[in-house]
Amino acid sequence: MxxxxxxxxxxxxxxxxxxxxxxxxxxxxxxxxxxxxxxxxxxxxxxxxxxxxxxxxxxxxxxxxxxxxxxxxxxxxxxxxxxxxxxxxxxxxxxxxxxxxxxxxxxxxxxxxxxxxxxxxxxxxxxxxxxxxxxxxxxxxxxxxxxxxxxxELLRIAANQLTEFPAWLPALPRLTWLAYAGNPFCEQREVAMTGTPSAAIGWEQLELKQKLGEGASGVIHRADYMHDGATEDVAVKLFKGAMTSDGSPLCEMAACIGAGAHPNLIPVLGHLERHPDGAHGLVMSLIDPDFINLAGPPSLESCTRDVYDAGKRFDLASTLEIAHGIASAAARLHQRGIMHGDLYGHNIMHCGQGRTLLGDFGAASFYDPASPEALPLQRLEVRAFGFLLDELAERCDATAAAEPALARLRQLRDACLHASSAARPLFDDIETQLRTLKQD
Incomplete structure (x- = not known):
């Protein structure tokens, strides 16, 4: 300053x-x-x-x-x-x-x-x-x-007064990260998603401890959760309630709950009720401290691409495990009509063995999986995954024997980044290919 x-x-x-x-x-x-x-x-x-x-x-x-x-x-x-x-x-x-x-x-x-x-x-x-x-x-x-x-490549139009989804958006050849929740044209879908069942956890059942982190949409604290005669270590995210660069924190909360349980998503135990100031919040499982962010967010120079530590390297097994875990999580979201909107390395946490957790749903948007725009929207997110594969492949230390597997990973990357959106695979297929690649 x-x-x-x-x-x-x-x-x-x-x-x-x-x-x-x-x-x-x-x-x-x-x-x-x-x-x-x-x-x-x-x-x-x-x-x-x-x-x-x-x-x-x-x-x-x-x-x-x-x-x-x-x-x-x-x-x-x-x-x-x-x-x-x-x-x-x-x-x-x-x-x-x-x-x-x-x-x-x-x-x-x-x-x-x-x-x-x-x-x-x-x-x-x-x-x-x-x-x-x-x-x-x-x-x-x-x-x-x-x-x-x-x-x-990145467009944030959430929380506006758009009455129609811009039909030309998915045709933009490089559009990759899109957030549009909180507009009248998707209100009905969001109301349905907000109604997804979730356990109610009272403020009086929680005792907040130290702050673990803070983002644009909220503050995360470690907390004691008292229930059923026991005390459990949890993480509590208190939403700020203000507009973020991606959209409304309430849409983020709906997406976290609507995603449901998946091994590569941070488990949500319930939503917060009876906060003295009326704040919204989520109670989540506490992440093992061995998990760290895969990358840092884009810089002023890189604009839309993540920044990795200079010495960041992975062996082939970890590379495939990270890629498969995120593809599986994304497939789950798309099946439920949720587009993450911010599928980036800086929103992925991983441990040394390649286990991954996809977080930060601040840019999430909702769609009807049976609607005409469903597949084009899914393929936007596939392009984001293609960039992730590119970043992983670039940092993979593969032995000579593993080089054929890495070459197949690069082929999948190229398919995900295909200039024609319609030619990109969907996450169900991507997840299957990566599972097979892991097993070979």
Whole structure:
């Protein structure tokens, strides 16, 4: 974090990344003194409502974050910044997105949790766009021109006012991670899923212990669960109730419950009732501390691809075990009409023997398995699995004798990443192929 005093004193000369928070109401003009070096500007968490007309003087600026401010319009001056590729204005009061505000080289746009009712048709004229986050707005439709976004890989349109599923979405050749829950067109399916039976666990039966972790949608605590005369160690996830980048935490809770029991999913013991503040929550089995995340989330540079530790390696047996476990879990979800929406290595936990658990249902969406869009939606997620296979194969240490098996794994990867969605296998078939590969 940097301060205005440092900036004015010239102590930040030459910095490439500047982060300033703390009640700014106007854009500090001293930032222009950094024009020869500044590439990333983070002014989130202030009280800004406008940007200066001469912002393009920051000619090297690639990334700008202005989340949690007071903007009512996405500043048109952004589109004039010559090097700008990433724009993040989450949690403002934005109602209007002028066509001029969209940089020509736009790659990543975050407008989550605003008041946007309509997007400009020109959004479909940004061919480099890979990541588009629009959850928690008031959109009633998407511009038809978005069907031309052939590089778009991640799309978040959950918690809007869309009355129809955009039929052209599954035809986007690179779309891989999609979240659309919380819209009127899928309300009926979500109500049915929310009604999935789940044990009710009273707040008075729980004694919270230390915090285990915190994500966008909630906080996870270790807890004692008193029932049937015994005490059980569990994990309790308390949902924050606010909009996340993926959508509504309530949809996440419905997906966790609706998924049911599976050896590669974290067991849900029940939903929370009678919290003193009315908070929603889930009580889950406590994960063995030997489990760790398979990867880290995408970086600003990788955009849509996970980041792995440099020394991360697997033997062939572990590689196949991880792949088979996740394929089996995904097949289970699809059978139940649930699309995970965020099938990534950073949402997979594994132990040294290859046993895996697929978690984080924050981007989950629901569909009718008998509907026309069911298979195209499933094949979007298959593409995500193809990237996972690519990452596993790249880090697999296979002996010469095991090389034929690794070659078959790569063939499956290629099938999952096929440019034609209709040519990709479904998870039932993928799971069968991987089970056979494990046994051979």
């Amino acid at each position: 940097h301060t205005l005093e440092q900036l004015r004193a010239g102590a930040l000369s030459g910095v490439q990344r500047l982060q300033m928070r703390g009640g700014l109401t106007e854009f500090p003009r001293e930032i222009f003194d950094l024009a020869d070096s500044l590439e990333i500007l983070d002014l989130s968490g202030n009280a800004l409502s406008s940007l200066p007309d001469d912002l393009p003087r920051l000619r090297k600026l690639r990334i700008i974050f202005c989340s949690d401010n007071q903007f009512t319009e996405l500043p048109a001056v952004l589109g004039a910044c010559p090097a700008l590729t990433m724009v993040g204005f989450k949690a403002n009061k934005i109602r209007t997105v002028p066509p001029a505000s969209l940089p020509a080289q736009l790659r990543w746009l975050v407008l989550t949790d605003n008041l946007i009712e309509e997007l400009p048709a020109e959004l479909g004229e940004r061919p480099a766009l890979q990541k588009l986050m629009l959850a928690g707005n008031r959109l009633r439709a998407l511009p038809a021109g978005m069907a031309q976004l052939h590089r778009l």
